[in-house]
Amino acid sequence: VMSSSSxxxxxxxxxxxxxxxxxxxxxxLKEWVAVESDSVQPHLRKEVMRMMALAADRLAALGATVNLVNLGSHQLPDGQVLPLPSVVLGELGKDPQNPTVCFYGHVDVQPAKKGDGWNTDPYTLTEIDGNLYGRGATDNKGPVLAWINAVETFRALKLAMPVNFKFVIEGMEEAGSLGLEKLLEEEKQSFFSDVDYIVISDNLWLSNKKPALTYGSRGNACFFVEVECGRKDLHSGTFGGIIHEPLLDLIALLDSLVDSTGHIQIPGIYDSVAALTEEERRSYESIEFDLEEHRNNCGVNKFLYGTKEEILLHLWRYPSLSIHGIEGAFHEPGIKTVIPAKVIGKFSIRQVPHMDLSVVEKQVVEHLEGVFSKRNSPNKLKVSMPLGAKPWLADVNDLLYKAARRATKTVFGEDPDFIRDGSTIPVARMFQTVTQKSVMMFPIGAADDGEHSQNEKISRHNYIEGTKLFAAFFLEISKLH
Structure with a gap:
């Protein structure tokens, strides 16, 4: 509840x-959620296109100049060619006295169907106990509309716009933002030339009740480690005991990566991790984070660490290594007495500032080759890094964060938690790298919103207070700028 004095x-x-x-x-929001704009499944691509047109119309209704930029097409692994949804670039206000704030959001969604375990139809926004359930409610249609509705409020009340607005709305975020980076590069000198700040609202608070501002996320480096002995699988009765089995080699390699305390055993991997300052360590103390709630949410019996601070440090600012699976091994029910000829282990490392992707790749390859050579195996080893995304970090003393902090205090009556995200947010890093402008992640969804999950929701409270938060933010950034 808002204190009128402030x-x-x-x-x-x-x-x-x-x-x-x-x-x-x-x-x-109900109208937007009703569009099945799932960018992952090819047969729904026309729905994504329809959603982009709706978003463009909504901005035009605000009085914005709107440009639907065609990104061409892309080819699926099965050879099918699909059109890419256009990106909406919008512009409202060109007052040279005002700061220009560019908002990024996406209106495509993850797949959802009632049979997956939804209690309601995922494409019919349904209110139950103050929660608005529907696919895209929190990720990301709700926040995009909250921002638009905040702008609309100034227009409806015939108030002077405190900032100039720009919008970048895409329809391929859930499928890897295909074509977006190229568009940003092309527009760097034109559309982005007069942008001062970039705001993204596509993540969640850390708690169900306390607002948060996000200032960093981990990167991710994905690895394949392949061991091969020959051209074909072999019978374990005929060859077991006389050959070097690839799966034994692979399991030894995977086992060498992390110890039972979660410590990564690759030499040098922690060398470039930014040192933890006393000030930063202290900032973790006031963060609202319920260890037990987090444990119950994920259904495990025990975490590797016993304190809130240790948990958050290891989620946000230290690297982690996870093993995801083995391709080529027999995994069906029952047993098949086979020795697979070629197996591929898959793992990834979430990296943090100031780790360098190329250095991480070299360290991983050297470590695995070292472990493998000690086994004196004649098998062929191949290590590759098919995918690498860099971490993102913003400066919390930036004007953007000051304005957002003040707006949060006005609307929610308390300071936000300053949080990082343990997962990877490629778009924040992309905007920062390409445009060289300050970027802030400004979530309005609560920790239990269930993005990507069954029964995704945003509460009525967060959606409406989030709209007020954005409106208050416009006023604060115009004062500070």
Missing amino acids: SSSLEIEIFQYIDAHQSDFIKD
């Missing part, structure tokens, strides 16, 4: 308008 009469007018128009804003 809010101006202008803010009160804006907040009252937003409260009074809640049902309109929820109706907008």
Whole structure:
């Protein structure tokens, strides 16, 4: 609940308008959620296209100049060629006295069907106990509409726009943002030339109740380690005991990567990890994070660490290594007495500042080759890194974060937690690298929103208060700039 002493009469007018128009804003979200804009499944691509047109129309209704940029097409592994959804570039206001804030969001969604374990139809926004359930409610249609509705509020009240707005809305985020980076590069000198700040609202708070601002995410380096003995699988009765089996080699290699305390055993891997400052360590103490709730959510009996600080440090600012699977081994029910000829182990390392991808790759290859050579195996070893994404880190003392912090205090009556994300957010890093502007992640969804999961939701409270938060942020950034 807002304390009126800390809010101006202008803010009160804006907040009252937003409260009074809640049902309109929820109706907008219901219309958007009803579009099955799943970018992963090819047969729904036309729905994604329809969603992009809807988003463009919504911006045009605000009075924005809208450009639907065609990105061409892409080829699927099965050879099928699909058109890429256009990216919506929007622009509203060109006052040279005002800062220009560019908002990024996406309106494509993860696959969902009622039979997957949803309690309601995923494409019919349904309100139960103050929660709005539907695919895309929190990731990312709700936050995109909250931002648009915050802008709309200024227009409806005939208020001067405190900032110039730009919008980048895409429809391929859930399928890897194909074509986006190239577009950013092409628009760097034009569309982005007068942008001061970039805001992304495509993640969640760390807790169910306390607002947060996100200032960093880990990168990810994915590895394949392949061991091969010959051209064909062999019978274990005929060859077991007289050959070097690839799967034994592979298991020894995988076992050498991490010890039972979670420590990565690759020499030099921690050398470039940024040192933890005392100030940073202290900042973890005030963060609201319920260890037991987190443990219950994931259904494990015990974590590797017993304190909130240790857990968050190992999730956010230290690297981790996870083993994901083995290709080529027999994994069906029952037993098959076979010696596979070629097996591929798959693992990834979440890296943090200031680890260098090429150095990590070299360290992994050298370590695995060293372990393999001690086995004196005649088998062929091949290590590769098919995918690498860099970590992202912003400066929490940046004006963007100051403005967002003040807006949070105005709307929620408390300071936000400053958090990082243990997963990888390629788009934040991409915008920062390509445009060289300051980027902030400004979530409005709660920790239990269940993005990508069954019964995804955003609460009515977060959706409406999130709209107020964005409106308050526009005022704060214009004051600070």
